[in-house]
Amino acid sequence: MESTQQLPGLLTAFGGRREEEPAWLRDLRQQARDRFESVGFPSSKLEEWKNTSVAAIASTDYAPAPAGGSAAFAGHPALDFCARRLVFVDGRLDTELSTGLGDRDGVWVGTLAQARDQQAQLTESLLARRVAPESQPFAALNTALFDDATVIRAHGAAAEPIHVLHLASRTEQPAASFPRLLVQVDAQAELKLVESFFGAEGAEGLTCSVCEIDVADNAGLEHVRLQFESGNAHHVGNAHATVARSGRYACHAFDFGAKLARVDSTAKLNGEGSNCLLNCLYLVSDKQHVDNHTTLDHAMPHGDSREVYKGILADNARAVFNGRIRVQLDAQKTDAKQSNPNLLMTEGALVHTRPQLEIYADDVKCTHGATIGELDAEAMFYLQSRGIGSTEARNMLVRGFAAELLDQVPVESVRQFLEEAFGRRLDAIRTA
Amino acid sequence: MLEIKNLHAQVEDKPILQGIDLTINPGEVHAIMGPNGSGKSTLASVIAGRDEYEVTGGSIDYKGKDLLDMEPEDRAREGVFLAFQYPVEIPGVSNMYFMKAALNAVRTHRGESEMDAMDFLAWVKERAKLVQMDESFLKRNINEGFSGGEKKRNEIFQMAVLDPSLAVLDETDSGLDIDALRIVSDGVNALRNENRAVLVITHYQRLLEYIVPDKVHVLYDGKIIRSGDRNLALELEEKGYGWIEQEAAEATR
Ligand SMILES: Nc1ncnc2c1ncn2[C@@H]1O[C@H](COP(=O)(O)OP(=O)(O)O)[C@@H](O)[C@H]1O
């Protein structure tokens, strides 16, 4: 346990006014709080955290950011991703920047407070049921401390994508926010959702987020998750999706930001013939540290899962990938494929990669592969021998490495943004 | 155009080229033949500028410039082209994108303007026809999933797009069936002109029936041990490399 003495500070600073909340929510928060107080911040002695130290988070005095941070984000490119969006600045919903709340285009969008009136049954039945509490102290912290959560319920085939955008200001005292997102995709419904985290340059805060997703029978969700926090920020995220019979869930994650990022993504194939895709591209440089822990949990037969986590590392960056695939006894005819290729641009970069297979059914196909390599010298020479300069050749190869992930992003405005952001980051990376 | 003098090169401290002399004038087609391991690809790689090959002696003059002093991309921009014996597969980068970047790099170097998308498309389509390459290959990733023959065709297609002054074709015939060999050779022949020099590297005489060379050289153990006209290729075919090897052995005795 590290610095438990900081806990009361964090818990009181963000205690908030909870009096208006219903009893069930207050209970939930109290349980989460108790749990977090008993386990504390995870220590590096724990298997799940052995390559990622959160000591810097545990020893920081976070305070809520002062109000009025919105002005600094005028003209932010992420505001143009989608016509329908919820924008949170330092954890607070900015109703002026947000558009399209309410029920339209087959989707109800609102806050938890609004949902308690309009979608009461939904929120109580879903909230906090998906997070595995014991291994997720940060999820417990989020449950104890989140302000107003976002609730999205798709009941038809939505034409428009929806963006939930979190913006973090640069503040004098490091700020923390606890974004919470709850998504329900009803049977047969379809939705494209963009969830993103951006920070002002130099922002040193903590984002501790939880996203819970439920995809019903024959429904489909395309989830894009952008982690573009400031290079001084800390980001700890949990995303948990449960997918019912013949449901489809795809997550396209891009981790480019933060000094330290840890994301736990779990997809549970909970109905027969369900289909999950977890894609992620992490691009880190300087002393950035990115840790992805994923779980694909096959609980029912005929499930297909695909997982492609690709890493590009420069300078002294660190990446951790732990890919767990669980195939339960009933999950016969499972087809699971995992891959984690990593491209090291410099000698100082380092990757820890580990597949973790737990297979209890006997009739399954399950493959995994991880690679850690440098740019292919043959390929470099091939491009150069056609007149392409060495920097352009390098960028072309790295872009080629990332292509399948960039190309699959289902929201065109976001795909274009990523393409440009990727190019800019690449240009800034010097090959040693 | 190309003047190689007493060229010595090694890889990983192992001497491979041991004094090559070779002069090729504009418009000429030369063939280099030789047994496996004699150093043919090494010579091609040194000309193109692959840095694993260390030049330990001699010189290469290309259009009056010191070729060995140039980066590979600058050699290409000056008109040197190597058709690889083993073309490289590059995932995620389309042939089209690749050729556009390459062509524009060459054009910029020549002081010409970059080609716009429309003109470029028209140009590559025309050049693809030279090697009967289906347009669908333009959109595909570089050599990814191409058959051996398709890869070789793609090399000649790239040559056609970039319009080099000196083309070195390293065993472009290997792995080709007779139809593909004819298509590729027709492509190369269509690109022959009085300003362009071509160095054809091959293990077999067969290719030289289609691409008829002005001169034939035999490379053995890192040296050109014999030069002649196309009849030398026929002689080699008839008598095999054993004959040359024996002569070489006797000469050194
Ligand atoms: N990259 C390399 N590393 C080590 N040895 C090499 C390398 N390239 C070529 N060689 C050696 O150099 C010699 C000549 O090779 P190469 O030029 O490829 O011959 P050829 O093309 O005539 O078959 C061979 O003995 C080969 O094994």
Ligand SMILES: [Mg+2]
């Ligand atoms: Mg060879």
